[in-house]
Amino acid sequence: MTDPVAVTGLGLLTPAGEDADATWDTVRRGAGTAAAHDPALAGLPVDFSCRVPLGRDALDRRVGRTAWRMARNAVLAVLAAREAVHDAGLDARTWNGDRVAVVIGCGLGADAVREEQAGRLAERGADLVSALTIPQIIPNMAAGEVSIDLGARGPGLAPATACASGATAVAVARDLLVSGRCDVAVAGATEAAVTPLTVAGFWRAGALSRRTDAPAGASRPFAADRDGFVMAEGAGVLVLERAADAAARGARARALLVGCGSTSDAHHPTAPAPDGRGAEAALRAALADAGLAPHDVDHVNAHGTSTPVNDAGESALIARVLPHRPSVTAPKGVLGHGLGAAGAVEAALTVLTLQHGTVPPVANLDAPAPGFDIDCVTGKPRRQDVRVAVSHSFGFGGHNVVLALARAC
Amino acid sequence: MPDTYDTVRSILTSTFRVPEDEIRPERTLQQLDLDSLALTELVLVLHERFGVRIDGAYAARGTTVAQVADHLDALRAGTAASS
Numbered sequence: 001m002t003d004p005v006a007v008t009g010l011g012l013l014t015p016a017g018e019d020a021d022a023t024w025d026t027v028r029r030g031a032g033t034a035a036a037h038d039p040a041l042a043g044l045p046v047d048f049s050c051r052v053p054l055g056r057d058a059l060d061r062r063v064g065r066t067a068w069r070m071a072r073n074a075v076l077a078v079l080a081a082r083e084a085v086h087d088a089g090l091d092a093r094t095w096n097g098d099r100v101a102v103v104i105g106c107g108l109g110a111d112a113v114r115e116e117q118a119g120r121l122a123e124r125g126a127d128l129v130s131a132l133t134i135p136q137i138i139p140n141m142a143a144g145e146v147s148i149d150l151g152a153r154g155p156g157l158a159p160a161t162a163c164a165s166g167a168t169a170v171a172v173a174r175d176l177l178v179s180g181r182c183d184v185a186v187a188g189a190t191e192a193a194v195t196p197l198t199v200a201g202f203w204r205a206g207a208l209s210r211r212t213d214a215p216a217g218a219s220r221p222f223a224a225d226r227d228g229f230v231m232a233e234g235a236g237v238l239v240l241e242r243a244a245d246a247a248a249r250g251a252r253a254r255a256l257l258v259g260c261g262s263t264s265d266a267h268h269p270t271a272p273a274p275d276g277r278g279a280e281a282a283l284r285a286a287l288a289d290a291g292l293a294p295h296d297v298d299h300v301n302a303h304g305t306s307t308p309v310n311d312a313g314e315s316a317l318i319a320r321v322l323p324h325r326p327s328v329t330a331p332k333g334v335l336g337h338g339l340g341a342a343g344a345v346e347a348a349l350t351v352l353t354l355q356h357g358t359v360p361p362v363a364n365l366d367a368p369a370p371g372f373d374i375d376c377v378t379g380k381p382r383r384q385d386v387r388v389a390v391s392h393s394f395g396f397g398g399h400n401v402v403l404a405l406a407r408a409c
Numbered sequence: 410m411p412d413t414y415d416t417v418r419s420i421l422t423s424t425f426r427v428p429e430d431e432i433r434p435e436r437t438l439q440q441l442d443l444d445s446l447a448l449t450e451l452v453l454v455l456h457e458r459f460g461v462r463i464d465g466a467y468a469a470r471g472t473t474v475a476q477v478a479d480h481l482d483a484l485r486a487g488t489a490a491s492s
């Protein structure tokens with residue numbers, strides 16, 4: 001069993017809203033997928049995505065003049081991190097930055113930059129390739145820009161476990177705190193990789209919804225007629241501190257991170273293990289880490305991508321390990337799939353579920369598919385006294401990460 | 410040519426996010442917070458916009474905005490050697 005750490009701050013910038021409050025409000029209503037036809041994808045078989053509700057110019061103005069050198073994924077991370085630090089009641093101008101860690105994961109990275117600059121190289125030659133190419137496409141630069149922006153000089157890291165990256169970042173940050181490597185951890189993930197090439201690649205892999213005629217109904221986790229995920233962007237950041245430290249400075253804990261479980265399927269690059277053994281081991285590891293039993297879990301924030309294979313396997317996993325039917329939600333119905341950012345965004349949303357005693361419904365879902373023996377919240381938010389919740393994240397490569405969170409009081 | 414100066418000023422505000430009220434002809438690029446990465450990028454952006462490639466020496470920390478514009482005009486008029 002590992003000591004709990006306090007979640008003292010949240011920052012979100014997602015297709016559902018430009019900050020944590022706006023995102024929570026949209027997700028809580030669960031009305032539909034925040035998707036629209038995307039000019040960047042014009043002419044492709046799948047031409048819609050979930051974008052954050054701010055254009056690049058508005059984003060850059062919020063960041064300030066350093067934005068000129070940042071790729072979009074770094075811009076999103078910097079803004080979410082600032083919000084989280086402010087929410088925690090911390091001040092980057094006065095804290096001891098030597099003791100602040102930054103762990104910002106990603107699944108892909110600045111793929112728009114990579115594609116644009118590759119095009120320039122092919123069409124116009126090396127002279128017209130930007131010197132920013134490398135600083136923007138290296139996968140750790142969002143973490144680097146956050147650390148520069150906040151004056152955070154402790155350990156820095158950019159975990160990449162595909163669609164589990166955000167959850168891995170939170171789990172790694174927890175370990176840095178528990179092992180005494182830092183006193184404050186700014187942890188989360190960012191993704192802004194909605195590009196023609198990534199969309200074509202996921203489409204070729206058969207992973208994307210093809211509901212081009214009705215994007216708002218395209219992401220439908222656990223529905224019988226789900227047909228794939230919807231590409232999304234966004235960033236989510238949590239401020240974590242050892243619970244005693246947070247209490248000593250009088251900080252409000254929004255929730256406690258009580259357990260982390262990380263495993264690998266060691267089975268196949270993209271297909272989950274057929275019996276879900278890796279995911280189950282992660283869930284059981286998170287609960288054991290928290291000193292909890294399966295029947296303690298009141299609520300599950302599912303990975304719930306809306307792909308046929310993921311949702312079937314995850315539903316079976318929940319029914320098997322948690323047969324007492326905890327409530328289940330799946331924010332990707334609203335947010336689409338933010339790839340590497342998703343696990344951090346959803347950890348933040350799970351914190352808000354615990355804090356508000358409200359479980360958002362799964363968007364676009366009337367009832368779980370036949371044979372899915374789980375209690376999905378549908379139609380409208382459900383009031384529930386949630387004491388313990390788990391958040392699932394599974395990624396290509398066979399990476400499974402489960403975070404166990406508990407109400408602060 | 411005054412339009413060259415205006416275009417350089419517009420590049421500094423749009424690409425490098427320099428506040429418009431900070432930009433004056435006698436200000437150096439360093440005073441406008443352009444670092445080595447920004448200076449390299451400035452040469453590329455000017456190349457694209459004006460079709461001439463200025464030497465790095467004319468886009469250095471100590472170069473003023475007016476000197477950048479004057480050098481671009483000279484290059485375009487064929488009175489200065491392009492690198």
